[in-house]
Amino acid sequence: MDLELQHRVALVVGGRGYVGAAVADRLRTEGATVVVASRSAGDDDASVTMDTASQASVDAAVATVLERYGRIDVLVVTAAPSAGTLDPAKRSDPAQVLDAIDGKAIGFLRVAAAVLPGQREAGHGRVVVVSGQNAYLSGNITASLRNAAVGVIAKNLADETAGTGVTVNVVNPGTVTDTPTAAVRPGAGGESSPEQIADLVAFLSSPRSVVSGESISIAHRVLGTVTY
Numbered sequence: 001m002d003l004e005l006q007h008r009v010a011l012v013v014g015g016r017g018y019v020g021a022a023v024a025d026r027l028r029t030e031g032a033t034v035v036v037a038s039r040s041a042g043d044d045d046a047s048v049t050m051d052t053a054s055q056a057s058v059d060a061a062v063a064t065v066l067e068r069y070g071r072i073d074v075l076v077v078t079a080a081p082s083a084g085t086l087d088p089a090k091r092s093d094p095a096q097v098l099d100a101i102d103g104k105a106i107g108f109l110r111v112a113a114a115v116l117p118g119q120r121e122a123g124h125g126r127v128v129v130v131s132g133q134n135a136y137l138s139g140n141i142t143a144s145l146r147n148a149a150v151g152v153i154a155k156n157l158a159d160e161t162a163g164t165g166v167t168v169n170v171v172n173p174g175t176v177t178d179t180p181t182a183a184v185r186p187g188a189g190g191e192s193s194p195e196q197i198a199d200l201v202a203f204l205s206s207p208r209s210v211v212s213g214e215s216i217s218i219a220h221r222v223l224g225t226v227t228y
Contacts, residue, residue, distance in 0.1 A: 003206035006031035009069045010205065011062075013037045013050060013111055014079030019130055019176060022194035023076050026202045032074065035065050052079050052107030055114075062114040071122060074205040075115045077129040080104035080146075091140040100142045104131070105149035112157055116166065125166040126205045129154055130197065133174045133189035135215070136222045147172070151215045158213035167212035169204050173197055174219055190219025 010027045014020040015036030024034045034046065041047035045068065050061035065072055081103045090096040108129050119125025134140065135147035151170050158168035174189025176197065184190045200218055203209055 001208070003030050003202060004208055005074070005202070005206055008032045008073040008205075009065070009071055010034045010074035010076065011037060011048075011065055011072050011115065013052065013075070013077045015047075015076075016041065017078055019173075019194045019197055020076075020078035022198040023078060023130075023201050026195070026198035027074070027076075027205065030202055030206075032205075033069065035069075037061055037065075038079065050111075052077075052110055053103065055110050058110045058114050062111070066118065072115050072118060073122075073125060075111065075119075075125070075127045076201055076205065077108045077111055077127075079107060086142050088140070091142045093142075097142050097145055100146040101149050104146040105153055108150055109153050112153075112168070116157065116161065119166045120161060120164045123165040124207070125161075126207075126209070127154075127157070127166070127168040128171060128201050128204045129169075130171050130173065130201070131215070133172045133217055133222055135172060136189075136225055137187075154215070155213050162212065167204070167210065169211055169213070170215040171197060171200055171204070172215055172217045172221075174217070174222070180219065184220045184223045186224045187222065189217060189222045192219040 010032045012024045015024040016038045028034050036047045037050035039051050048061045051057040131150040132147045134143040154168050154170045173192050175191045180191035180193050
């Protein structure tokens with residue numbers, strides 16, 4: 001299937017990370033012009049420095065991409081502090097919860113707020129954010145809320161842009177590994193590889209996809225839960 005991404009401009013935030021790098025590679029394979037954004041990225045044609053914790057940094061990076069290419073057709077956000085940086089002993093600590101929500105959900109919102117006006121004006125755009133299946137699980141307030149907040153923000157943005165030619169969606173992996181197994185344990189989501197996630201993100205980034213306002217679990221949604 002031709003995803004019609006040839007010559008599209010895609011900004012991949014967190015594009016040097018485990019999942020983000022696979023997404024960037026997949027979009028390049030489809031012919032997109034990919035700009036990788038991260039705190040450690042250089043400022044050249046294929047990358048831009050961005051700290052999603054700072055609106056000023058986000059705005060400056062987006063302005064740089066627009067100056068270079070004139071538009072951002074696709075926004076993919078994979079950037080977030082690793083779950084390994086979260087202290088399990090502080091899973092209900094208000095300070096950690098707030099920091100985690102800011103690092104993942106509000107970071108996404110900052111970037112989306114900077115990119116969406118241009119997409120709406122152009123009458124076309126695709127926004128995809130990678131979150132996680134902890135959004136469906138209790139037992140760790142920090143992990144649950146930072147992922148659930150991403151979904152709430154994305155759904156609101158999708159509704160705000162409905163009918164404009166812009167779509168907004170969430171991809172929720174379970175465990176991400178180079179060697180995913182087909183087995184799914186009760187109370188857990190399915191495993192997926194960065195490349196499998198990238199394939200789904202590429203489709204949602206395509207003009208051929210009209211899906212919007214959805215939180216899509218990849219591999220398998222948490223086994224044994226009912227979510228409305």
